[in-house]
Amino acid sequence: xxxxxxxxxxIGRAAKLSGVSAKMIRHYxxxxxxxxxxxxxxxxxxxxxTDVHTLKFVKRARALGFSMAxxxxxxxxxxxxxxxxxxxxxxxxxxxxxxxxxxxxLKSMSEALKKLTCHCHGDERPNCxxxxxxxxx
Numbered sequence: 001x002x003x004x005x006x007x008x009x010x011i012g013r014a015a016k017l018s019g020v021s022a023k024m025i026r027h028y029x030x031x032x033x034x035x036x037x038x039x040x041x042x043x044x045x046x047x048x049x050t051d052v053h054t055l056k057f058v059k060r061a062r063a064l065g066f067s068m069a070x071x072x073x074x075x076x077x078x079x080x081x082x083x084x085x086x087x088x089x090x091x092x093x094x095x096x097x098x099x100x101x102x103x104x105x106l107k108s109m110s111e112a113l114k115k116l117t118c119h120c121h122g123d124e125r126p127n128c129x130x131x132x133x134x135x136x137x
């Protein structure tokens with residue numbers, strides 16, 4: 001991506017406009033998710049509006065639960081003018097399957113805890129089926 005010096009901003013402004021903290025922006029740079037920014041002569045990072053758009057894209061992908069590895073691929077596909085939407089759809093469908101599996105696992109955990117709490121008196125006595133279950137193998 002080519003960036004010019006026109007209409008640039010510091011990391012604080014980029015963070016405010018994108019809704020991504022300066023700390024996270026630096027983290028994204030360190031893991032290669034986001035390109036290293038241009039710097040002023042005094043070493044300060046400078047960003048363009050295209051960088052803000054990329055940060056917003058990453059933020060939305062994170063909100064949808066995509067992994068950092070998948071977000072990196074999605075950013076690459078988003079920037080590619082020769083991408084095939086089939087690649088993006090396949091990633092989204094795979095992510096949906098992962099989310100649905102996690103939902104089932106969470107429901108199972110919730111049901112198990114509901115059963116355990118029904119058997120716990122929750123009083124001053126030391127007997128506790130919840131702790132007994134956690135201690136079992």
